[in-house]
Amino acid sequence: MFEGAAALNLDAKGRLAIPARHRDALLAASEGSLVLTAHPHRCLLLYPSPAWQPIREQILKASSLDPRSASIKRVLVGNARTEEPDSAGRILIAPELRDYAKFEKTVYLVGMGSHFEIWSEAGWRQQNDLAAEALSGDLPPGFGDIVL
Secondary structure, three states: OEEEEEEEEOOOOOEEEOOHHHHHHHHHHHOOOEEEEEOOOOOEEEEEHHHHHHHHHHHHHOOOOOHHHHHHHHHHOOOOEEEOOOOOOEEEOOHHHHHHOOOOOEEEEEEEEOOEEEEEHHHHHHHHHHHHHHOOOOOOOOOOOOOO
16 A cells, blocks of 8 residues: 655654655555654554554563563654644654654655655664665575566
8 A cells, every 4th residue: 555755855844745646545544643763773654543453462472581582672663653634644753753763854664565764864874774675696585586
């Protein structure tokens, strides 16, 4: 459903305007409610609320006694915030989340099918560099049979 990358500017209050080409579909899928959370890779995730709920349930099933599982749960669920777009189609990104993802003025909204990733400008450049490096060796599982 959601694909493509767009460079966007945060406003002075830390709001992000959802591009018009995604706004209607995102609002329809969200039933008016979006979930914004941190990802361990230092980007943010933006889900329509109904799409987030089954993922949240899966995450919460992980052991809280295993330190790695507990850490991932803390990042994904502990940082989750329900946001409602304003009348201009903007969502507020809380200062804590902006700090976590190292956001400055420009961010990248990247469609990932059912949701979006939101990257800092430097983080998005780094992800593209990592992808280029990954293509120089053996492909990860599942990518060997893809024809472009």
